[in-house]
Amino acid sequence: MIDNRKASFYALATALLWSTIATAFKIALQDLDPWQLVFWSVITSTVLLSIIVVLQGKAGLVRSQFQTTPGLFLFLGLLNPFLYHVALFGAYDLLPAQQAQALNYSWPMALTLLAVPLLGRRLSVKSLACCLLAYGGVVMICTRGEFQNLAFASGQGVLLALASTVIWALYWIFNTRRDGDPVVGLLICFLCGLPWIIVATGMFSSFWPSSPTGLVAAGYVGFVEMGFAYILWLKALKLTDNTAMISNISYLSPFLSLIFIANILGESIYPATYAGLIMIIVAVLAQQHFSRQQ
Structure with missing residues (x-):
């Protein structure tokens, strides 16, 4: 049943939840290293998704859906939650939150560029202009508007942030090749990614953090960024006939x-962050508009 008013409510709730995530990442990373944050947040999200799937009476779909394309699910689980969150949390560990979260929003441009070799799509002049505008915004954010210096807060952090956008774009490109219930599919991806996370955390870190505060923040990340926000977003899309809105x-x-x-972490927001973020969002919206016209 179409209900655009209720869909808008769910979309606004999702946007509000997403807006708290960058702050939650930085709070968690005060007590956890990126490996521990990946481990505990994914564990939390996997438990939450399992409960939701069981309550919806879809537990039987987990095996049958996995058996349709097991190789694809194993690959998707490697991309997300494992590699994507390792890169993302690594970027947040090295960069100011305002930079890391703004750079993450350039992922649709990575999707546009990767669709050329992977999906055989043409890169139009308009799409190329959108990419240049978006990555101009990336440079604006990373250099705080001081283009002549090209001095980044952390070059490694910038590379990790941009790598996370590529990994996320790859995940969505290959995700289109599977069918079935989306929540069940996400749970399968997390179950497939969990062994990678357990092994990597055991090799490069330790499972138990030094402070319980980090566990609480990681739990919040797992429930919100990887759990409830995704469910609310799916409900919004299901209830609307205007996906663009x-x-x-x-x-x-x-x-x-x-x-x-600014108010919780106490970061001073640079004017270049606003300018660069506006450039990225304008580029993404323009690219979406051009894609609908094709």
């Missing part, structure tokens, strides 16, 4: 996020 609402979250970053 719902998608546009999601772009409130990076600007709301800056409010939390």
Whole structure:
């Protein structure tokens, strides 16, 4: 049943939840290293998704859906939650939250570029212009507007942030090749990614953090970023016949996020962050518009 008003409510709720995530990442990383944050947040999310699937009476779909394309699910689980969150949390560990979260919003441009070799799509002049505008915003954010210096807060952090956008784009490209219930599919991906996370955490870190505060923050990340926000977003898309409107609402979250970053983390938000983020969002919206026209 179509209900655009209720869909808008769910989309706004999702945007609000997403806007708290960058702050939660930085709080968690005060007590956890990136490996521990990946481990505990994914464990939390996997438990939550399992409960939701059982309550929906879809537990039987887990095996049958996995058996349709086991190789694909194993690959998707490697990409997300494992590699994506390792790169993302590594970037947040090295960069100011305002930079890491803004760079993460350039992932649709990575999707546009990767669709050329992987999906055989043409890169039009308009799409190329959108990519140049978006990555111009990336440089603006990373250099704080000082283009002549090209001095990044952390070059490694920038590379990890951009790598996370590529991994996320790859995940969504290959995710389109599977069918079935989306929540069940996400649970299968997390179950497939969990062994990688357990092994990597055991090799490069330790499972138990030094403070319980980090566990609470990791639990919040698992419940919100990887759990409830995803469910609310799916409900919004299911209830609407205007996906463009719902998608546009999601772009409130990076600007709301800056409010939390400034007031909770105490970061001074640079004018270049606002300018670069606006460039990225404008480029993404323009690219979506051009894609619908094709």
